[in-house]
Each structure stands twice: as C-alpha cells, then as structure tokens.
Amino acid sequence: MTSAPTDLPVLCGIILHPAAHTLSPVLHAAAYRELGLSAHYHAFDVPPDSVRDALAGMRALGLRQLSVSIPHKETVLELADRASEEARRIGAANTLTRVGDEIVADNTDWIGVRKTLEPLADWKDKRATVLGAGGAARAVVFALRSLEMHVTVVNRSAERAERVARELGAEVGTLEDPFDLLVNTTPLGMSPDLDSTPAAREVLRPDSTVFDTVYRPLETRLLREAASVGCRVQDGLDMLIHQAVEQVRLWCGRAPDAENLRAAALDVLKA
Numbered sequence: 711m712t713s714a715p716t717d718l719p720v721l722c723g724i725i726l727h728p729a730a731h732t733l734s735p736v737l738h739a740a741a742y743r744e745l746g747l748s749a750h751y752h753a754f755d756v757p758p759d760s761v762r763d764a765l766a767g768m769r770a771l772g773l774r775q776l777s778v779s780i781p782h783k784e785t786v787l788e789l790a791d792r793a794s795e796e797a798r799r800i801g802a803a804n805t806l807t808r809v810g811d812e813i814v815a816d817n818t819d820w821i822g823v824r825k826t827l828e829p830l831a832d833w834k835d836k837r838a839t840v841l842g843a844g845g846a847a848r849a850v851v852f853a854l855r856s857l858e859m860h861v862t863v864v865n866r867s868a869e870r871a872e873r874v875a876r877e878l879g880a881e882v883g884t885l886e887d888p889f890d891l892l893v894n895t896t897p898l899g900m901s902p903d904l905d906s907t908p909a910a911r912e913v914l915r916p917d918s919t920v921f922d923t924v925y926r927p928l929e930t931r932l933l934r935e936a937a938s939v940g941c942r943v944q945d946g947l948d949m950l951i952h953q954a955v956e957q958v959r960l961w962c963g964r965a966p967d968a969e970n971l972r973a974a975a976l977d978v979l980k981a
C-alpha cells in the first residue's frame with residue numbers, strides 16, 4: 711500500500727504502550743473494508759525500551775506501515791531514516807512508512823487537530839493553553855500555531871514544556887493564564903483512570919472551549935466538568951478519525967469516508 715494498493719494481504723499496525731485503549735485497529739479495519747483492500751492491522755504493545763527493536767522488526771518482517779502512539783511519537787522520529795517536513799518541525803511522528811529500505815516518519819495528528827477545531831470558530835489571535843508536552847502536545851501546538859493562535863504550554867515536567875514552547879513558538883505558563891481554548895494532551899482521565907482530570911473545575915472558564923484529545927471514554931471527567939460550568943466541549947474522536955483518514959490516504963493514495971470510521975468507532979465505544 712506504500713505507493714500503490716496491492717491485492718496481497720498486507721500486515722500493518724500500531725505500536726504503543728499500553729495497547730488496551732486503542733481504537734485504531736477498528737478505524738483501519740473499517741477503512742480497508744471500504745477501500746476493498748486486504749490489510750490486517752494489529753495493535754502491538756511495545757514498551758519504551760523496545761521501540762528500536764520494533765523498528766528493526768518492521769524492516770525484518772517486511773511491514774510496510776506502522777502507526778505510532780503513546781509514548782513513542784518522539785522516539786520514532788529519531789529512529790526513522792527520514793522524516794517529512796511537518797514531522798521534523800513538530801518533533802514527533804504518528805506514521806511510519808517503509809519506502810524501499812528506508813523508514814519514513816510523518817505526522818497526521820496535526821491535521822486531525824485542525825480538522826477538529828476549524829469548524830468550531832475563527833481561532834486567529836485567540837489564546838490557547840495546552841496541557842502536556844509529549845508527542846500529541848507537539849502536534850496540537852503546531853496546529854494551533856498554524857491557526858495563528860497564541861499558545862501557552864503547561865506540563866508536569868517544566869523542562870519538557872520549555873523545549874516544546876521554544877521549538878514550536880509557544881510560551882510556558884500555568885493554568886491561571888487566561889485562555890479561549892484549553893486542550894488536554896495528557897492521558898489523565900483516559901480509561902481506566904476515569905477519576906483523574908488535568909484541570910480543576912475552578913480554572914475552567916464558561917466562555918471557553920475545552921478540547922480533550924482523550925477519546926476513551928468520549929466524555930472524560932474534564933469534559934463533564936467543563937460542560938457543567940458552561941464551556942463548549944470537544945472530545946478526541948474527531949481528531950482520531952481525521953488523523954486516521956490522512957494516514958490511510960498517505961499509505962493507500964485514497965481516503966476513506968470519515969463518517970464510516972466514526973460509525974465503526976461509535977459501535978465499539980457505545981458497546
């Protein structure tokens with residue numbers, strides 16, 4: 711599928727740790743069914759100290775495509791042979807493609823963020839606070855800067871926040887800073903950690919939008935509390951769907967219908 715779709719069964723998948731929460735196999739299965747491609751997409755649970763081995767395995771086993779999720783998005787960029795301009799500028803990758811002998815890193819998360827936020831408002835010159843400074847945060851900050859927003863990064867470890875802010879044109883701040891948009895890119899609130907939240911109810915502003923990139927559950931504690939104080943809320947499913955659509959487009963040269971992927975995801979989330 712790298713450059714031209716094939717009739718042979720293709721083995722591909724996602725590397726992440728832990729692997730239990732991912733919906734990517736469901737989305738990709740729906741996409742390949744729709745496009746008539748015989749591809750098998752698996753979730754591979756790869757702990758952090760095995761990422762190098764996973765990429766060696768990708769070469770040795772002839773896997774042509776891998777998605778990448780928590781917490782490997784920054785590491786794979788260093789291990790890949792080449793990277794797209796966007797992945798290099800973001801400093802993180804969620805997509806690996808074997809082209810000949812090379813592994814090429816790309817990033818479609820930032821497109822998922824833009825496609826999620828663009829229909830909601832004109833964000834130019836508005837203020838965003840991004841919680842977290844990992845691989846997802848990098849794609850979010852890049853997308854928000856491309857929308858000409860002023861971005862503040864708030865993270866548990868200050869050093870990582872400073873690096874993201876410096877490299878992507880944002881500032882380091884606190885949850886006390888004013889914002890029009892609050893984006894959670896930490897795993898806090900993700901199943902099974904349902905009682906956690908990255909921001910106390912008291913800091914949520916009724917005139918703001920709160921976007922949680924977590925999608926399992928769709929309604930996190932953060933979004934429930936944000937809605938209860940009058941914020942507009944956005945869950946992580948649109949981002950997930952749009953980054954997957956772009957990933958399949960990159961790999962197959964054709965894009966699946968986002969609504970088919972949404973239906974497949976909701977079947978699982980509501981089961």
Ligand code: NAP
Nearest residue numbers: 780781842843844845846866867896897923924946949950
């Ligand atoms: P990552 O690279 O491991 O980064 C995780 C970030 O969360 C780091 O900034 C980390 O802070 C912070 N964090 C982790 N545990 C924390 C805790 N207990 N308290 C406070 N901060 C904590 O992971 P990632 O790839 O960015 O993914 C993060 C989340 O984004 C995932 O859980 C996923 O739900 C979401 N995501 C969603 C989509 C989507 O399409 N909807 C796509 C990508 C990611 P430190 O720097 O201090 O360690």
